[in-house]
Amino acid sequence: MSVQQQPSGQSSRSFASRAADAMVDANLQTALNRLSTGFATRRATAIAAVPEFEALKADAQAIKNHVLDNLDHYLERFEAEVIARGGSVHWCPDAESARQTVLAICQAAGARTVTKGKSMVAEEIALNPFLEANGIEPVETDLGEYLIQIAKEPPSHIIGPALHMTRDTVEGLFRSHHPSLDPARDLTQPETLVAEARQMLRPRYFAADVGITGANFLVAETGSTVIVTNEGNGDLTQSLPRVHVVLSSIEKIVPGHEDAATLLRVLARSATGQDMSVYTTFSCGPRRPGDADGPDAFHVVLVDNGRSAMLGTEFQEMLRCIKCGACMNHCPVYGAIGGHAYDAVYMGPMGAVLTPQIEGLFGHTDLPAASTFCGRCAEVCPMGIPLPDLMRRWREKSFAAGWSPTAERWGLGLWSALARRPWAYRLVARVAAAVLKRLGSKGIARLPLTAGWTAGRDMPAPAGRTFSDLWAEQRRG
Amino acid sequence: MADKSPISTPAPTPAPTPSSGPANRARVLGAVRAALGRGPLPTGRAQGLDATLARHQRHTIPARGRADDLVAAFASAASGVAAEVLHLASLDEVPAALADHLASLNLPPALRLAPDPALAALPWHTRPLLAVEVGTGVPGVQVGLALAEAGVAETGTLVLTSGAERSTTLNFVPDVQYVILPHGRLDGALEDAWARLRNAHGAAWPPRTVNLVTGPSRTGDIEQTMIMGAHGPRRLVILMVPGA
Numbered sequence: 001m002s003v004q005q006q007p008s009g010q011s012s013r014s015f016a017s018r019a020a021d022a023m024v025d026a027n028l029q030t031a032l033n034r035l036s037t038g039f040a041t042r043r044a045t046a047i048a049a050v051p052e053f054e055a056l057k058a059d060a061q062a063i064k065n066h067v068l069d070n071l072d073h074y075l076e077r078f079e080a081e082v083i084a085r086g087g088s089v090h091w092c093p094d095a096e097s098a099r100q101t102v103l104a105i106c107q108a109a110g111a112r113t114v115t116k117g118k119s120m121v122a123e124e125i126a127l128n129p130f131l132e133a134n135g136i137e138p139v140e141t142d143l144g145e146y147l148i149q150i151a152k153e154p155p156s157h158i159i160g161p162a163l164h165m166t167r168d169t170v171e172g173l174f175r176s177h178h179p180s181l182d183p184a185r186d187l188t189q190p191e192t193l194v195a196e197a198r199q200m201l202r203p204r205y206f207a208a209d210v211g212i213t214g215a216n217f218l219v220a221e222t223g224s225t226v227i228v229t230n231e232g233n234g235d236l237t238q239s240l241p242r243v244h245v246v247l248s249s250i251e252k253i254v255p256g257h258e259d260a261a262t263l264l265r266v267l268a269r270s271a272t273g274q275d276m277s278v279y280t281t282f283s284c285g286p287r288r289p290g291d292a293d294g295p296d297a298f299h300v301v302l303v304d305n306g307r308s309a310m311l312g313t314e315f316q317e318m319l320r321c322i323k324c325g326a327c328m329n330h331c332p333v334y335g336a337i338g339g340h341a342y343d344a345v346y347m348g349p350m351g352a353v354l355t356p357q358i359e360g361l362f363g364h365t366d367l368p369a370a371s372t373f374c375g376r377c378a379e380v381c382p383m384g385i386p387l388p389d390l391m392r393r394w395r396e397k398s399f400a401a402g403w404s405p406t407a408e409r410w411g412l413g414l415w416s417a418l419a420r421r422p423w424a425y426r427l428v429a430r431v432a433a434a435v436l437k438r439l440g441s442k443g444i445a446r447l448p449l450t451a452g453w454t455a456g457r458d459m460p461a462p463a464g465r466t467f468s469d470l471w472a473e474q475r476r477g
Numbered sequence: 478m479a480d481k482s483p484i485s486t487p488a489p490t491p492a493p494t495p496s497s498g499p500a501n502r503a504r505v506l507g508a509v510r511a512a513l514g515r516g517p518l519p520t521g522r523a524q525g526l527d528a529t530l531a532r533h534q535r536h537t538i539p540a541r542g543r544a545d546d547l548v549a550a551f552a553s554a555a556s557g558v559a560a561e562v563l564h565l566a567s568l569d570e571v572p573a574a575l576a577d578h579l580a581s582l583n584l585p586p587a588l589r590l591a592p593d594p595a596l597a598a599l600p601w602h603t604r605p606l607l608a609v610e611v612g613t614g615v616p617g618v619q620v621g622l623a624l625a626e627a628g629v630a631e632t633g634t635l636v637l638t639s640g641a642e643r644s645t646t647l648n649f650v651p652d653v654q655y656v657i658l659p660h661g662r663l664d665g666a667l668e669d670a671w672a673r674l675r676n677a678h679g680a681a682w683p684p685r686t687v688n689l690v691t692g693p694s695r696t697g698d699i700e701q702t703m704i705m706g707a708h709g710p711r712r713l714v715i716l717m718v719p720g721a
Contacts, residue, residue: 031700038701052539059536072509073518073526085685091502143707144698162698170699190699194707201708206616221530222683232694232709235649239614239686250505255530257683261667262536272697276632278558279709280689287685290641292592293613294685304505311512 015341015366022337031164032338039329042273043380050269060266061384063259064320068311074220074253075302081223085285087298095125098303102127102212102245105299106136109243111209117227117234118142119214120158120323121247121303123345124358139204141233143197150177156339158346159271159325164338167193211237211295215248216322217263221256224284225300228267228277235281244283244295249303251319263322266382270324306358314393318353320383327377327387333370342367349377349387356394365403368394429466437464535668542631542666548717551663554633558692559705560713568657568718572604575655578714579620584653588620593642596624614646621651625658627670632691635715636670639686648688654710661721
């Protein structure tokens, strides 16, 4: 992929042409073919081993529903607990205020480099280019995020940002970006690639002035922020620098540690098929007096950026999302085209619902349309989010606003006009049936306006008469 | 980074004005309340939510989180996530077990202890060739030893905490991480460990950092294949000992 990082939704090319390119990108297709044997298989195995999984899901959904109904209360409680432990909370209505807040914290700390744990909210607010433009170097430490940072690409998956890359792509990246790399070194195996990244990033952790992480959960009870990783990069990021900044959207709140325990039981199983991710870390406030290590300062940057506007609407259910990625791991459309074709920070079924909310529907009308409505995403969603229903809501809004494609609008308009006039419907159907019969009685290989269908298959042999006529005849006979 | 984007002269960016903080806070909370169609919760309702929170109500706990034999359940779960589990007869055996295990890995006989007096008090003199130092996770530390505060049998998870006698960085910087887990600190489920920690820490609960560690570091970022040793320890060895 040679996609340059740019604000999402601003590609000059259409979704259809990006998708078409993706489907003939052999490297990408190799990477995507691993989805069914990778995350999806491991998820099924992990869930089958826990007979109580449906009860855990129901509990998890009830917890989030309760939080959303009382979100203001739990946010204030969370804030009070962070402050009581010596930390600061910064409220940011939009992406711009979030970027400015992070920058101000970095500048106050005199930061030159910041290490970053994986954060989709940081992607959402386009933090890296903004820090760079202000003279601060962000260093991504999650392996997948590091790979897309040096490749100058956006993430193609919410939990596996470099899922579109094969090991050969990674080797090529390291050979062109790591100047000290011995040309003779064997980098054909994933193990050696991981070792190379570990070695390159190790000094960066110790040199960074500020560490920025995301949050999987915010615990109101104690003002704790929670990160879940397998690599340990988030922990090195938040424990070695002088300042720890947590970047989180407001809906990540859970009431107590017991609630977090329940959500953790569904998160890793749904995401990577692990019972628990390797490192789950609860952090609150800066290091305490006498502590052997830890940051001197602790900041939580709470980002709204469209979430509050979903509350109380048909899209509120989307705020239960815990960003496990199961919906995209099981989506036939994502599986065919990968994440970049969506041209959005959040991709796949959850992205098709979330992106129009965060970035506006205009320019993203293709996303909720990029679905076969097979329903697999809703089936595997641990939080019971009716993703196809919510995509349909966006389609309706898009149609109402007049932003759907002209051919679709014409077609639907014509159908609606006929459907409301039974005599006209019957007349047109009879004419069409007769015409089709004349075109071919053994099947139709080519038909105007339907090349997309007939390119791969024939139309069945036409009956020559409409269903209504045959039905009427049968009833008489 | 070799190919970092050209960094231009920093554009002067105005820091948020002092008034923007409270104003933004009011904006976000106001938007949330407007969307919910109400003002702040009535005092009684808010106190009710806080009272519920203080009861630490538990949700569904899977049967595997209620094992009878916690030692066997923990060891099995931890082995399942690629941690090595060694069963020792007593804490006094720790120095010999570590020296032998390091030798089996062809590693130098040296390790760094978290600043816990209980670790310093182990009979290190029984293995005089083992170079033992105390401290945090600074560059170059290859091997670390910590004492777990709890262990969760449901998932084979170690509960490690920060504090004056603990080191969070030592849990992540070394290549090889040894952790002592006394049987008396085993819990069935994470909820049991929360109760244990609340009880032990009192008003200081929770410590700055609670690390739940389930196996050694790994990544699935290259071709969705789990590769061990991403950024944290490549190897995790758990020394299970009887006692508290």
